[in-house]
Amino acid sequence: MTAIENSTAPLPPMEKDAAIRKPPIRLLLLPAGTLIGLLLICALVVLRMSLGERNAEWTGWSLRAYTQLASSRNIGIIVDTIWMALLSALITTLVAFPIALFLTRTTSAFARRLVLIAILLPMIISLLVQSFGWMAILGPNGLLDQAISAATGIERPFSLLFNRTGVMLGLVQTSIPLAVLPTAAALRSIPLSLEEAANVLGANRLRTYRHILLPLAWPGMAAGAILVFGVNTGAFVVPLLLGGLKVMTIAVVIRDQMGTFSNWPLGAALSVLLILLALAVQSLNRLIVRTNVEIKR
Amino acid sequence: MSMPTATGRAGIEWLLVKGTTCLLLTLMLAPICMVLVISFTSGETLQFPPPALSLRWYQEVWAMLVGPDAGIGRLRESLLVSLEIAVLTSLVCVLAGVPASYALVRYRFAGKTLIEELIGLPVVFPAVVLGIALLVLVSVSGLDFGIFQIVVAHSIIGLPFLMRNCMAAMRGIDPMLEEAAMTLGASAPKVFREIVLPLASGGIASGAILVFILSFNEFTLSYFLYSVDVFPLSIWLFQQANTSFSPAVFAVSSLIVVVNVAAVLVVDTVIGSRGSAA
Numbered sequence: 001m002t003a004i005e006n007s008t009a010p011l012p013p014m015e016k017d018a019a020i021r022k023p024p025i026r027l028l029l030l031p032a033g034t035l036i037g038l039l040l041i042c043a044l045v046v047l048r049m050s051l052g053e054r055n056a057e058w059t060g061w062s063l064r065a066y067t068q069l070a071s072s073r074n075i076g077i078i079v080d081t082i083w084m085a086l087l088s089a090l091i092t093t094l095v096a097f098p099i100a101l102f103l104t105r106t107t108s109a110f111a112r113r114l115v116l117i118a119i120l121l122p123m124i125i126s127l128l129v130q131s132f133g134w135m136a137i138l139g140p141n142g143l144l145d146q147a148i149s150a151a152t153g154i155e156r157p158f159s160l161l162f163n164r165t166g167v168m169l170g171l172v173q174t175s176i177p178l179a180v181l182p183t184a185a186a187l188r189s190i191p192l193s194l195e196e197a198a199n200v201l202g203a204n205r206l207r208t209y210r211h212i213l214l215p216l217a218w219p220g221m222a223a224g225a226i227l228v229f230g231v232n233t234g235a236f237v238v239p240l241l242l243g244g245l246k247v248m249t250i251a252v253v254i255r256d257q258m259g260t261f262s263n264w265p266l267g268a269a270l271s272v273l274l275i276l277l278a279l280a281v282q283s284l285n286r287l288i289v290r291t292n293v294e295i296k297r
Numbered sequence: 298m299s300m301p302t303a304t305g306r307a308g309i310e311w312l313l314v315k316g317t318t319c320l321l322l323t324l325m326l327a328p329i330c331m332v333l334v335i336s337f338t339s340g341e342t343l344q345f346p347p348p349a350l351s352l353r354w355y356q357e358v359w360a361m362l363v364g365p366d367a368g369i370g371r372l373r374e375s376l377l378v379s380l381e382i383a384v385l386t387s388l389v390c391v392l393a394g395v396p397a398s399y400a401l402v403r404y405r406f407a408g409k410t411l412i413e414e415l416i417g418l419p420v421v422f423p424a425v426v427l428g429i430a431l432l433v434l435v436s437v438s439g440l441d442f443g444i445f446q447i448v449v450a451h452s453i454i455g456l457p458f459l460m461r462n463c464m465a466a467m468r469g470i471d472p473m474l475e476e477a478a479m480t481l482g483a484s485a486p487k488v489f490r491e492i493v494l495p496l497a498s499g500g501i502a503s504g505a506i507l508v509f510i511l512s513f514n515e516f517t518l519s520y521f522l523y524s525v526d527v528f529p530l531s532i533w534l535f536q537q538a539n540t541s542f543s544p545a546v547f548a549v550s551s552l553i554v555v556v557n558v559a560a561v562l563v564v565d566t567v568i569g570s571r572g573s574a575a
Binding site (some may be wrong): 023025027028029031032033034035039040041042043045046049051095098099101102105107108113115117118119120121122124125126127128129130131132133134135136139141142143146150173176196205230233234236237241249254255258267273274275278279281282 | 306310314315317318321322324325326327328329330331332335342343344345346389392393394396397398399402406412414415416417418419421422423424425426427429430431433434449452453454456460485486496507510513514516517531534535538542546547550553554557558560561562565
């Protein structure tokens, strides 16, 4: 924020005038800065609590919470959460590719608009409501249960609700839009002439996919996968509703530690871990965007 | 069987892409459709397919909203609180986000990249952590912020969405227009009011609608910050789902879906007509 020079980029000769007339930058950024500042304070609060003693979060200093993180139960939960986020990112990215391909290649403006709106719906509509829908599909006497019983004649063949499969379905379904949009953006930037050239030169469609479409679309796909991974490591609503109390993700455990078990330092240490994961994801994303820009130059 | 084409826009390959897309979109929208279907059931349970279709649960919800016993279920109260929170959140985001967007689009200053990164931070910041930290801050302060603790929390996560739309719209404004107005003697506030705001209004409006819906639907932050007096609709739904999971919950959910879809269509139209943000 230091060395602030108020200037308009496009017209250097006007700079001096503009500097006098334009409102100061600090004033413009102040309200938004307050909100973001509060977020940063929240991160610091969590960091401080994680280094505190149980029941003396503000006065004591201790690393006990972090040693508790290394207990086998907590390691299990952390690995489980990361694994579910990874798997959901992988599945979502695969599922997103054909949708993104259709979105960029269809010649019908109506179809494109329809698909785009369909893609936006799971992103906009309340996660809570969508989880209710899954509960009705997966739960006892739900759609899937009825269909499988009718087909096999077995009553209640298996349950998908309140276990990892149900949570995974929910995670993938709600994050499809996050993967489709960057993949579609990458596919849109590939000129059709490249594919036509490959065709003229005798490459079949499989080779065109392998050597042209996939390599050029991969930064978009990777960006989508990283975004899905990042969002799903912090997943709370979906595991809470579709996992019952049987699927523990880091976010759900934070809730339990801060609430029921009132072990604030441990909850805070897990929170710090989630923040670090989120920051790592954001820097990885930036790295991919940057390399992508360099390739395009 | 048709021959494969150079760009995969016809023939078997295109059929495959089209078919997979249709199938996947159907699966993706299945939970939403399920909520809509079950809300019309005549039965008492979430059984699928419903024994018969009826509007009885909508009548029940209507009675909960405007009937003589409307106070008991707290549905009306929750709906009003959620609307109030969503309107205030949009307002805060517009007031904070529009000037900041203008600064990021039109000014050059040291640390701009850092500020852009910080503005994007709430998108990746885990909501559970934000909710818990705010709860700790509120309880340490010992004050009662009432509705505003949720409004502030929602504004933090809504800000990047508003600014993304607003900045895209402002980037589309030719700086010459502002320069010309200034040369002709217009003051900075006047230029902002009469040139920047009208030209960016589409982006600001679509951003504000997005934030409204984001806040209206938000669960995680509200879950940590709600109180007996401030009991948003999402918390009401969650509580109902844990106690009496009757199709009435699905009728309320369907109404929420309708509001959400309407918002998507409005944003789509606004963006489409202005041709700004993607």
